[in-house]
Amino acid sequence: MFKSSLQAHKRIAFACHRRAASFSFLPSLKIRVxxxxxxxxxxxxxxxxxxxxxxxxxxxxxxxxxxxxxxxxxxxxxxxxxxxxxxxxxxxxxxxxxxxxxxxxxxxxxxxxxxxxxxxxxxxxxxxxxxxxxxxxxxxxxxxxxxxxxxxxxxxxxxxLTQLNKIRDFDPVSGILKCDAGVILENADAFLAEHGYIFPLDLGAKGSCHVGGVVATNAGGLRLLRYGSLHGTVLGLEVVLPNGEIMDSMHSLRKDNTGYDLKQLFIGSEGTIGVVTGVSILTPPRPKAFNVSFLGVESFDAVQKVFVRAKQELSEILSAFEFMDLNSQKLTKLHLKEAIHPLEEEYPFYILIETSGSNKEHDDAKLEAFLEKTMEEGLVLDGVVAQDETELRNLWQWREMVPESSQAGGGVYKYDVSLPLKDLYSLVEAANQRLEEKGLLSPDDASKPVISAVGYGHVGDGNLHLNVAVREYTKDVENALEPFVYEFVSSKSGSISAEHGLGFQKKNYIGYSKSEQEIKMIKDLKSHYDPNSILNPYKYV
Amino acid sequence: MFKSSLQAHKRIAFACHRRAASFSFLPSLKIRVxxxxxxxxxxxxxxxxxxxxxxxxxxxxxxxxxxxxxxxxxxxxxxxxxxxxxxxxxxxxxxxxxxxxxxxxxxxxxxxxxxxxxxxxxxxxxxxxxxxxxxxxxxxxxxxxxxxxxxxxxxxxxxxLTQLNKIRDFDPVSGILKCDAGVILENADAFLAEHGYIFPLDLGAKGSCHVGGVVATNAGGLRLLRYGSLHGTVLGLEVVLPNGEIMDSMHSLRKDNTGYDLKQLFIGSEGTIGVVTGVSILTPPRPKAFNVSFLGVESFDAVQKVFVRAKQELSEILSAFEFMDLNSQKLTKLHLKEAIHPLEEEYPFYILIETSGSNKEHDDAKLEAFLEKTMEEGLVLDGVVAQDETELRNLWQWREMVPESSQAGGGVYKYDVSLPLKDLYSLVEAANQRLEEKGLLSPDDASKPVISAVGYGHVGDGNLHLNVAVREYTKDVENALEPFVYEFVSSKSGSISAEHGLGFQKKNYIGYSKSEQEIKMIKDLKSHYDPNSILNPYKYV
Known part of the structure; x- marks a missing residue:
């Protein structure tokens, strides 16, 4: 295998990803019903x-x-x-x-x-x-x-909403898609691909999740770094209010400044004040060229430095910057069994960088220059670049399969938080330390409930996923983690829910991220639109 | 002057913009107080x-x-x-x-x-x-x-808000800026430039308008095509409600899914339900390379075709796609007097394309390839590319000075509308026809109130500016234009206010763009937050 590293005396030539053939690639995460x-x-x-x-x-x-x-x-x-x-x-x-x-x-x-x-x-x-x-x-x-x-x-x-699942309209000049809420995300993206466009959001559950669900929960996912949040890309919604009134705001205009932007209230409202039934969304042209690089680095400090470099050097073509810690990769190796990890050696942290653009040659040149520099500077210790679509998907699985792998040992406590970048990984260290102190954690000893607390996520968005992989769900573990995790995040002025939402799990913890005034206004909107509280009770707020 | 065109037998080499020296460049549009x-x-x-x-x-x-x-x-x-x-x-x-x-x-x-x-x-x-x-x-x-x-x-x-004008905080790793509402947009952008970042919005009034005003009116401007709307880039707001309560949501997190996204209500609320006093916004890295090209084309159909091509070929580096009709350029020539227009011949339509990216060489290559193709195909008839910063600004003035030039003859009726792209220019034709039929229009005869109805705007956003340049404001002209313009827009499912807002002018016309249900919900929010209607009365809704 042809592979470069710092040890290779500045001879920086990135490896073609030859081990790909032996990867047991999972074509999609259709783990649903x-x-x-x-x-x-x-x-x-x-x-x-x-x-x-x-x-x-x-x-x-x-x-x-x-x-x-x-x-x-x-x-x-x-x-x-x-x-x-x-x-x-x-x-x-x-x-x-x-x-x-x-x-x-x-x-x-x-x-x-x-x-x-x-x-x-x-x-x-x-x-x-x-x-x-x-x-x-x-x-x-x-x-x-x-x-x-x-x-x-x-x-x-x-x-x-499963049976409300039709594409309503698509304009190939503007790229505006209108569809029912129940269209499966992967289907919407496949439809767009035929017209040279791409859904501006992607996530692991794409084979099962609905476009409407994605909007109702303001999902973030893997393309946010490049295409921004749904608050910017959604152009219109059709929503049924608790009293049965239909708000038809299925506009297809990129700009419309006539009145309060009502649809925004329902993006991320988690079905508590209305049911999203239709979505109008601006979709960008599908990039012609994709590159994925998988890197090993020494520390989370190096992760941050490589990120700043990537923003400078890859700028407009940077479409994902994900990190995974060593433990997350260990769990994934266990789960994927036959698959061979992209990097031969183990590193404390891994980075997955995706670029997407309109000119493969230009993108390759930018990525190569970026990788040369970061390796020369000793920030990147080893890495591979995917040479074709299959390799690209193989590299992505080492990020996308972390959630399922964390779950595979019995269960998982998932925390999805936003933190200032410098503090992003400290939560994982603190959680592991606490679980060890409480005698709850052992990777090997099956009598302990916790296997490992692993960290990964979207560095580009300041979004960490802390997954506590357990052999079983126990009150001891839950009590060790909550409100500890929320208090930690609050102390760093972070958000206790970056993209997963509040739901049932975090209903009582919103105070760690929002002020009393904000909570008052949120509750006030809830009772204003749903005075009988019939929609999604016991949750959110 | 070295200049290529279709007539030059496929020898496509874009002109260096040598007439620039004679342009009377106006360094900024500080037309305010x-x-x-x-x-x-x-x-x-x-x-x-x-x-x-x-x-x-x-x-x-x-x-x-x-x-x-x-x-x-x-x-x-x-x-x-x-x-x-x-x-x-x-x-x-x-x-x-x-x-x-x-x-x-x-x-x-x-x-x-x-x-x-x-x-x-x-x-x-x-x-x-x-x-x-x-x-x-x-x-x-x-x-x-x-x-x-x-x-x-x-x-x-x-x-x-003029005296509430401090930069509060800036994080050079994430690019998140926090500032008072009264900071002048140009000052915010100059501050960001020092740190290698750019304000994700630009407009002609940047030397006078406030960051808070821009947010309160959901301004669109010149960079929306590239960086999206403020609903996506604003991360947090500080707002004083009519009852004096302060909503401090000055968050600095790119992702935060804890409760309804309250700040969205105030973006574009035009001071009717709260006063924006602070803004937290995500700013992108300042592009290292800018290109501007100014093109002449035969028809609005050609404008659209060039746009689709630009999205395909320039994709991630396309940062502005503006069009101007011939009459808008005639008015601007009159107003700028000494300045020489970029193109020697007259064309029915002009296009200004801006690219911005991280690698000048790559951007040049993409732009060149795009221009070669569109000229070879006969879509673009003539054009120039700016060779330096001064030329770049000179080209931009032929777009940015249209509003002031439309005003210079005495006054201007301004309509800022969104329309499906194919119908975008038809409104200008219809307005000219109507004004002529009513005997109100003459470019030369000073006894007629209207000089000309001109069209220009952001093709990339489906946003047309119809400016009716008048010698004086008269009821005859107003009655000829309103509700005619709004009815026309409504018949094409457009928006009667793309980016300027409703204000006083369009308060009574929201029904042309919004349904009864939407208007009911908008009025309901107004009375909910401002039961005494003390904020910005007689306007909006």
Missing amino acids: TVNAANSFHHAYSTKPLPKLTAESYPNVTRSSSFKELSPEDMKFFRSVLSEQEILSSTNEEDLAFFNEDWMRKYRGQSKLVLRPKTVEQISKILKYCNENKLAVVPQGGNTGLVGGSIPVFDEIVLS | TVNAANSFHHAYSTKPLPKLTAESYPNVTRSSSFKELSPEDMKFFRSVLSEQEILSSTNEEDLAFFNEDWMRKYRGQSKLVLRPKTVEQISKILKYCNENKLAVVPQGGNTGLVGGSIPVFDEIVLS
Whole structure:
């Protein structure tokens, strides 16, 4: 294998990624459910133990008495609005398991009714009825959320957007896409690819998550560094309010300064004040050239220095700057089994850099110059550059498979935080130290609940993912981590939820990131738009 | 002069812009007021006729009786909060003329009191008092607005942000800038330039407009194509609510998903539900290389085709794509007098393309390839490329001076609209036709009120500026244009205000761009946050 490193006496020539052939590449992260015609559901994770009911795990959370229980009259109404195929109703908990559980198997609700409408008018009627009759509702997209936001806590009705899944319109001159909320992200991107455009957001769950869910949770993901947040790229939304009113703001204008930008309220509102049913979004031209480089460095300090260099040298073509710590790679190696890691030696930190642009030759030259400099300066110790599409995907899997690998040993406590760059990794060190001090952590000793706390994430966005890989979920571990993690983040003026949202998990912790005045205004908006609190109760705020 | 064109038998070598030496380059568009120590004000436009009072021009708009008139007790309170230097009070209309008039000299208010606080706490006290005592308030930044939004209509108190003008913080690793609302845009950009960063927004009034004003009006400007809208780049705001409460959301995190994104409500709210006092914004690395090319084309169809080509070929380095029609250039030639137009021949349409990137050589190569192709295909008929910074600025002036040139003959009716690209120019044609049919238009005959209706704008954003250059403002012209222009835009599903906002001018026309449901929700938010309607009354919605 032809590979350069600092030791190679300044002879900087980046390796073609020859080990790729032996990688066991996983073509996509379709770890979600499959639905057959007969409406039975199979879980990719169904061999894992059944999670406890959320109501049992969190006995302090009690069902609100203001909500009515589902009655035969209610069912009669729903049958008048929806066809049989659009209603899943059962008292057998297995039947609706997919809709009652999150994919981490951390939360489990007790809904007896799932509605799967095909039109916005149906959704309007459903919400109007539920609002008038005080029936609690949980809007649900691809159910790939990480904070229990799309799972009922008690007997809330699940409103699934799965069947509202059409592309509505696409303009190949402006690049503006309009689609239903239930379109799967990967499908939207594949559609755009045919027209030379790209969805301005990408994330590991793309094979299952919905465009509407992505917007409702203001997902960040892997392309934010390049294309910015959804608050900038979403041009319009169609939203059904709790009272059944339809806000049709499906505009296709890049600029429109006529009144408050209402749609912004619903981006990141996690289904608490309205149900997103349609999305209009500006999509950029699909880059013609992609490069991916996978690097090993000595310290988190070096990660930061390489990042500043990348912003300067790669500037407009830099589309991802991800880091992974050694432990995250160890877990991924364990999980991927057959796959060979891109770098032969172990390094304390790894960096994945992606460039995307319109001219391969220019991008190659910029990347090469950048890598030469950073290696000459001793910042980068080793690295490879993907030579083709397959190698590129192989390198990406060492970042994209970290979440699943963290989960593979039994479970995972996930924290998704924003921190000032200089403090980004200190949280992982502090968490490991605390778990060790409490005698909860051992990579080898199966009697300890925690395998390892690993860190990775989007350096370009100041966004760390702290994953605490566990053999089982225990109160000891949870108590060791919470509110410790939130207090740590708050002390550094960070955010306790960078991109995953608040959901059920962080409802009580918003005070670590927001001031009293802000929380007051947030609660005030919630009660203004949803006075009966029927939408996604027990969550968010 | 060395110049290539299609006629030059495929010998495509773009001209060095040798006529630059003779350009009378205007270094910046500081057309606003100068303030000396003794607080007297001089207008750059003071030779123009005094505008009629807005109250006289629009007799249907009457002063709301719910507002109290300013009393000696009120003055006593303001003196307890502000120093003498922070209070401008006069019954002599000349003294406060700057604050009562817009720069187009179209609107004139009758305020007798201007408050110029230096701290957010002072602003909080002022608003609390005004809210409790039903005193109407107009927040005012650099007063460069184009829809009469920052001008009192009757005797509203002007709350000027001019003296709240400090840079608060800058992080050279992340590029996050925090500053007071009253910092002048050009000063913010100059500060950033020292650190290798750039303000992600630029516009003609940069020498006078405030960062806070830009945010409060959601200004678009010249860099939107590259850096996106303020809804994506603004990370946090400090806002004083009408009741005096301070919303301190001056976050410096690129990602934060904890609660509704409150700041978004105030971006583009035009001072109607809160006063923006501080801004936290993500700024990108300052490009190392800029190119500007000025092209002549045959038709608006060619403009569109060149645009699609530019998106494909220049992609990530394309930072502006502006078009100007022939009439706009004729007016600008008249106004600039000594300056020589970049292109010798006249063309029906002109295009200004800017690229900005990190590697001059690469950018040059991309631009050259793009120009070669578009000329070979006969899309571009002639053009020049700036060879240095001076030439670059000279080329830009033929775009940036259009607004002032449209105004120079006496006055201008400005319409700033979004339209689907294919319909973008049809509005200009329709407006000229209508004005001619009504016998109101003649470029030469000084007895006709209208000189010319010209079109230019940001093709990349689907944003047209229709400027109707007039010798004087008359009701005949206004009636010929309104609601005609709005109806035309509405029929094409466009926006009647792309980036200028609603202000006073378009308050009654929002229905052409927004649905009843949206307007209901907008009004609902206004009354929710400002139940006494003290902030910027008679405007917006």
